[in-house]
Amino acid sequence: MFRREKGLWELREGLSSRIGELDALLHAERDRGGAQPDPEREALVARAFEELEGARETLRHSHRRRQPAAHLAVAQAHYDTAHSLMLRLVPLERIGAMLPGLLAFVREHLTVSDERRVQTEQIALSVLAGGVLDEAQRQILVDATSVARQAHLKENLRVRSFTQIVYGISGVLAVVVVLVAVVGALAPRMVPLCFEPQGVGVVCATGSAPAESRLPGQDVDDVFAEVASRWDYAVVLFVGMVAAAIAAAASLRRIRGSSTPYNVPVALAMLKLPTGALTAVLGLLLMRGEFVPGLQSLDSSAQIIAWAVIFGYAQQLFTRFVDTQAQTVLNSVGGPSATPAKQPKEPQVPPS
Numbered sequence: 001m002f003r004r005e006k007g008l009w010e011l012r013e014g015l016s017s018r019i020g021e022l023d024a025l026l027h028a029e030r031d032r033g034g035a036q037p038d039p040e041r042e043a044l045v046a047r048a049f050e051e052l053e054g055a056r057e058t059l060r061h062s063h064r065r066r067q068p069a070a071h072l073a074v075a076q077a078h079y080d081t082a083h084s085l086m087l088r089l090v091p092l093e094r095i096g097a098m099l100p101g102l103l104a105f106v107r108e109h110l111t112v113s114d115e116r117r118v119q120t121e122q123i124a125l126s127v128l129a130g131g132v133l134d135e136a137q138r139q140i141l142v143d144a145t146s147v148a149r150q151a152h153l154k155e156n157l158r159v160r161s162f163t164q165i166v167y168g169i170s171g172v173l174a175v176v177v178v179l180v181a182v183v184g185a186l187a188p189r190m191v192p193l194c195f196e197p198q199g200v201g202v203v204c205a206t207g208s209a210p211a212e213s214r215l216p217g218q219d220v221d222d223v224f225a226e227v228a229s230r231w232d233y234a235v236v237l238f239v240g241m242v243a244a245a246i247a248a249a250a251s252l253r254r255i256r257g258s259s260t261p262y263n264v265p266v267a268l269a270m271l272k273l274p275t276g277a278l279t280a281v282l283g284l285l286l287m288r289g290e291f292v293p294g295l296q297s298l299d300s301s302a303q304i305i306a307w308a309v310i311f312g313y314a315q316q317l318f319t320r321f322v323d324t325q326a327q328t329v330l331n332s333v334g335g336p337s338a339t340p341a342k343q344p345k346e347p348q349v350p351p352s
Contacts, residue, residue: 011072011261012059012072015055015059015072015075015076015079016056016059018079019052019055019056019059019075019079022052022079022082022083022086023049023052025086025090026045026048026049026052026082026086026089029045029086029089029090030045041089044085044088044089045085045089047085048081048082048085048086048089049082051078051079051081051082051085052078052079052082054075054078055075055076055078055079055082056075058071058074058075058078059071059072059075070160072261073153073156073157073160073261076153077153080146080149080153084142084145084146084149087138087141087142087145088138088142092132092133092134092135092138093133095133095138095141096127096133099123099124099127099141100124102120102141102144102145103120103121103124105145105148105149106120106144106145106148108148108152109148109149109151109152109155110144110147110148110151114147116140116143116144116147116148117144119140119144120140120141120144123137123140123141152333155332155333156260156262156333158329158332159260159262159264159329159330159333160260160262162264162325162326162329163262163263163264163267166264166267166268166270166271166322166326167267167270169271170267170270170271170273170274173271173274173275173278174273174274176274176278177237177241177274177277177278180233180237180278180281181233181234181237183233184230184232184233184234185230185231185233185234186230188228188229188230188232188233189228191285192204192227192228192232193205193228193232193233193236193281193284193285193288193304194227194228194232194288195287195288195298195304197298197299202227203298203299203300203301203303203304204227204228204229204232204301204304205229205231205232205233205235205236205284205301205304205305205308206229206231206232206235206301207227207228207229207232207301208227208300208301209226209227233281235305235308236280236281236284236304236305236308237277237278237280237281238277239280239305239308239309239312240276240277240278240279240280240281240308240309240311240312240315241273241274241276241277241280241312242276242309242312243276243280243308243309243310243311243312243313244272244273244275244276244277244279244312244313244315245269245272245273245276246313247272247276247312247313247315247316248268248269248272248273249269251268251272251316251319251320251323252265252269254323254327260330260333264326264329264330267326268319268322268323268326271319271322272315272316272319275315275318275319276312276313276315277312278315279311279312279314279315279318280308280309280311280312281308282311283307283308283310283311283314284304284307284308284311287307
């Protein structure tokens, strides 16, 4: 039974095409073998085909993996292993032709001080000067490329972990929002979102009562209980969420896209919505408790809603730290927009 494809379809098809290309290269390399059987070579070729088949199986729609985009990382790991095996099989002159691509990949994902990167750059300089590759240098290149691929996988898994954490926190906050709305609807008199401006009477989020309606000696909390509506909290939560959605749309301009299958900007936007709803309620409760001098008496329901908009948008003061961390995580993934620490540098010249 086929399941809906999860993750970026473009990445899946791109990986599928690379698998097909590598499969063709491996078939050509297998057919190039000499007349005398070589058990070691045959074992490497067989294992490479097994890894490619594992990659294909993982990418099929009928796979059992339910974690969004996780199958792409698994298929990529199978493909990388098959590619490393292919590097051990091809003639050394073909390794020399692949050297620029291998060097670029190693530079993207290994630090300047990594000894494997240093040796790869030295080999590249040697070949550029007319040197001939040997088997020892092949092993160095294969090892450096394998480690760079592991680093690349860890970078993507770091993005995945961050995205899952953000989605988890968003889910918890969404549950809290629902609970607040339910409690506010079932017990609107418990903590009413109401104010008592002088000469106006009692003002709540969705209703009000003139000062003349208050009986002599009647406690203000009793008046709040009469005017409070079960819709007060729901309206404030909704308004705060709308304001947070606008803030989320505005904040996306600072987050660059990612080629990873994990949608970080959407996760950040999902976090802002329940946060804005809660900050709208908490902000009004702080005003009702006279936490902000001079702002404890709102004159109308419209003012209460307006302040709910302000407090809902103000969630950006808290979530901007998450935005900054998200950008840091995205920058850690090697590529054209990598951090300055990973920008390509001139190859290090070996000591004479």
